Amino acid sequence: MRSSADKLFTPRGHSARLIGAAVLAGAFGCSSQTPVRPGALDASGFDDIRFPDALPAGDVPVPPDAGMADVPMAQFSVGPGTDVATYAQRYAMGFQAGFFDGQMGALMDGSRWSFYGSAFSNSGCSGSPNVQGAFRLGGIPNALSDAYGCTALITDDTSGPGFVSNSPVGRFDRDYVGGGPVARITNPSTGVRGVVLLYHARFEWGPICNVLPCFYSSFGLAFSSDGGMTFTRLGEVIQPYASRPQTLSSTSTLDVGSGTLVLGDINGYPVPNPTGASQANTYFYVFYTDRDPSEGCTGLCLAVARARVLDVANAAFTDNTAALPTLFHKYWRGSWTQPAVSGDVNDASNSGHFSPVLGEPVVAPAVIYDSAINHFLMAHVFGTDIVLRTAVNLFSWSEIIPGAAIHEAGNVLVYPSLVGETGDPSIAGLSPWLFYVAAPAADFQWTEAVFRNHLLQISP
Numbered sequence: 001m002r003s004s005a006d007k008l009f010t011p012r013g014h015s016a017r018l019i020g021a022a023v024l025a026g027a028f029g030c031s032s033q034t035p036v037r038p039g040a041l042d043a044s045g046f047d048d049i050r051f052p053d054a055l056p057a058g059d060v061p062v063p064p065d066a067g068m069a070d071v072p073m074a075q076f077s078v079g080p081g082t083d084v085a086t087y088a089q090r091y092a093m094g095f096q097a098g099f100f101d102g103q104m105g106a107l108m109d110g111s112r113w114s115f116y117g118s119a120f121s122n123s124g125c126s127g128s129p130n131v132q133g134a135f136r137l138g139g140i141p142n143a144l145s146d147a148y149g150c151t152a153l154i155t156d157d158t159s160g161p162g163f164v165s166n167s168p169v170g171r172f173d174r175d176y177v178g179g180g181p182v183a184r185i186t187n188p189s190t191g192v193r194g195v196v197l198l199y200h201a202r203f204e205w206g207p208i209c210n211v212l213p214c215f216y217s218s219f220g221l222a223f224s225s226d227g228g229m230t231f232t233r234l235g236e237v238i239q240p241y242a243s244r245p246q247t248l249s250s251t252s253t254l255d256v257g258s259g260t261l262v263l264g265d266i267n268g269y270p271v272p273n274p275t276g277a278s279q280a281n282t283y284f285y286v287f288y289t290d291r292d293p294s295e296g297c298t299g300l301c302l303a304v305a306r307a308r309v310l311d312v313a314n315a316a317f318t319d320n321t322a323a324l325p326t327l328f329h330k331y332w333r334g335s336w337t338q339p340a341v342s343g344d345v346n347d348a349s350n351s352g353h354f355s356p357v358l359g360e361p362v363v364a365p366a367v368i369y370d371s372a373i374n375h376f377l378m379a380h381v382f383g384t385d386i387v388l389r390t391a392v393n394l395f396s397w398s399e400i401i402p403g404a405a406i407h408e409a410g411n412v413l414v415y416p417s418l419v420g421e422t423g424d425p426s427i428a429g430l431s432p433w434l435f436y437v438a439a440p441a442a443d444f445q446w447t448e449a450v451f452r453n454h455l456l457q458i459s460p
Contacts, residue, residue, distance in 0.1 A: 076404035194317060282308070376391045
């Protein structure tokens with residue numbers, strides 16, 4: 001029997017985070033512009049979905065060295081979908097919302113898979129009942145079947161003060177944590193391996209923005225010294241441009257999305273062999289959504305911040321939390337000089353400016369390197385669909401690839417994740433997996449949501 005704690009939409013807002021509830025309910029406001037789906041796709045169930053606060057294409061400034069790259073000489077198609085986990089299956093594993101409420105991460109140890117993501121557990125969860133957090137799951141890409149005791153890797157501060165109406169004071173991750181993207185790092189002194197997890201964090205202050213509590217979101221970093229079985233929160237690493245008090249005064253939500261952890265060199269080109277690459281010359285690039293009116297961006301603009309892998313490893317292995325605010329910098333007008341966080345414990349000051357990477361809105365980006373075509377792939381939400389782009393480097397993204405969109409009539413598709421099939425989940429080949437959550441567009445409910453994947457087919 002379901003307990004009273006197992007409600008799908010609680011005052012803490014455990015529903016779909018971005019498109020699934022907030023946008024469909026109009027929490028961000030909608031522009032009058034309806035995005036145009038690329039050609040030859042069914043238009044049913046589409047016209048009522050619009051980008052929140054979207055700017056018309058061309059109104060968002062583009063970085064000087066960024067531009068639309070040509071689609072590479074490869075053919076892209078989408079294989080049949082597989083239902084990885086229905087609501088009944090997820091609930092039996094101990095989850096009432098999610099998995100996954102955001103982008104998923106994955107690791108492999110030999111033939112064993114580990115999948116990481118955000119979920120809200122139910123009363124039957126044996127390890128961490130009725131909590132919001134990041135969880136590790138096992139199984140295979142087509143069937144996630146092991147909850148590893150349903151123990152949260154990290155959780156929000158449920159034992160803390162809770163909502164303090166109209167107060168801007170509190171930890172950045174007090175009211176929600178959920179991750180997410182993972183990557184391996186190496187201790188530069190000992191050669192020991194560890195894992196970092198990027199997590200979406202929220203501070204909620206009381207009012208309701210339509211169906212969800214109003215929140216101010218940012219990114220934190222967590223670290224595992226045991227191969228990804230347990231994690232410790234390190235601290236905040238990326239903050240939106242606007243400060244928390246500015247967001248509170250507007251009585252609106254500011255959502256940075258799920259973020260990415262993709263490797264690139266200093267110029268944004270691929271790192272084909274991450275294990276053998278020098279951490280001193282390799283960077284973590286985090287793509288996310290942000291707003292910066294001074295850059296002409298008031299909608300969901302695609303921003304990117306980066307940190308040198310060696311600096312992240314040094315901070316993580318030595319538990320140097322004081323270094324966290326200095327690790328990441330935002331891309332702005334051709335340079336990486338803008339700090340990704342202000343350093344204020346209450347996010348009371350603005351972080352650095354950023355320049356949008358694309359001249360059009362992008363929602364829920366997921367990025368992976370594809371070794372078969374030596375390009376990056378991006379999957380993101382477009383209206384109710386998921387579409388693909390490619391890039392030879394991380395600043396020159398193609399137009400949406402025609403004929404490679406995923407569309408389900410009557411459903412909205414959210415939280416895309418790209419997972420490689422090459423033995424390293426961070427590297428794609430000719431047939432990577434694209435995961436996402438599908439639910440009725442008219443009324444997103446986790447009870448109706450299916451966690452699904454497709455194999456992408458790439459022919460160079």
